[in-house]
Amino acid sequence: MNNTRDWHWFLNTLVRIHVSGDDGSDRISYIEHIVRQGESPPLHIHEREDEIFHLLEGEFKFRLRGDEFTCGPGEVVFIPKGAPHTFLSLSPAGGRFFSATTGEDFERFMRGLWRIAERAELPTPGAPTPEAIEALGKAAAAHHMPVVGPPLN
Template identity: 30%
Template sequence: MTPTASPSTRRLQIVRVQDRENLWFLGDLIQPIITTEMTDGRFMMALTHSKAGSEPPLHEHDGEDEIFYILTGTIEFWSGDGHAVLGPGDCILMPKDVPHIFRVSPDAEATWLVMSAPGGLDDFFRAVSVPAGYPGPQQDWQMDEETEARLEAACRQFGITLIGPPGTLPGMADL
């Protein structure tokens, strides 16, 4: 369910937890909160709840900067030639046009806010995701051909370049 606002309250947006959309994106729960539609394309924010060890493929965004604000757990980030381990209360900016990847600690799940400016990342998540059956990471999720095809098509549509599979670090993609 995508929250909408009437014209008289267009500037003020309230999104209650029970109104959030629940999506499984590569096995992780994504809940768009402030959508691209709500901000006329300027910004988006979503809550992510990842399973231990979760990591996307090495990639870069052509159109938006990504900001991660860690709520629980520990996440390791690589961007260009930079590397950092973040925990609750830490924040990182992953600039557009710079290859990056992150990995949730293998010991515990993590939650964080992911934001993008401009918006659009929520539409990318929707293009790849399936509706979540419960509010948590998808148990026993594995990449399959159907999900891989949706991911590749959405990357082309939304200007995200896949550089290498999960586990490939920036600078190692050509090794």
Template identity: 30%
Template sequence: MQRRKFVQAAFAGASAMMVADTFGKTRSKKGFKVDSGKDRFNEPIKYRGVNPNDVKISAKDTDGQLSVFEYVGFQKIGPPLHVHFNQDEIFYVVEGEYLFQVDTEKSTLKAGDTIFLPQNVPHTWLQLSDKGKLVYFLQPAGQMEEFFKKMNELKGPPSEELVQQIHHAHGMKIVGPPISL
């Protein structure tokens, strides 16, 4: 009999915590617009100091459930092969051409194409065209905004050790080099 009461109490407690977690959030009740070429909070982030990587929907807007970024590339570059421990990523190519690698499989994407990158699977991409634009989603949002801000603050090229530390602090790990042509 006592075991049944314990199970019932545990279930009731867990249910109450889930309800409190759902209704205790501070999610905004209003929609918003982010203008073209603008960052959600007017705090633009430059990937590698050149390429705009603007927050369009912040983790703060969704209680950490989703974040959306717009990347405009002016260089034929991409990130090192890496994994996100807790986020799936979805990339939509708005303009240009990109080579994506998911685990060991490579795919070329052009404007209008979409690719899904599951968490804990190594992935990277390389911009192939002179100019490109991506819109990408992270679900759950994780700490990508903080990661990009931290990388943007660096003065000069960081050591590999520092880059790996920053990745780990934000739920990621570098597992290989970037794609090269």
């Protein structure tokens, strides 16, 4: 059974949904993420959702609307819908955070690409194939989250 509250591998990260958009009428998702050092999604926009990051472990560099800043455990970052953003996990031990979104696009995007984790730890890292990158871009656009630039490094 594919329970959304189980651990899943989403690209090179480990994720678990604590509150699904399917749980309430306002479609709020609350998702736990565990990432390796160096993990960074491409610069992207959520066209229909605000996003909140609550950092639990590790240091992260964020880019939001062209500004860059570093945050750590206990800090919260608010990303308004329509704002280009990304992050980079800086700590050698990686990082852990919760994200909350105010719609169903991000959660559904993840569900379409994740796979059930064979164990509750990060997947074996690997660079995506050109086909996977193309599929990721198409899925992001289909869920109103266009990619607008590269990841941070």
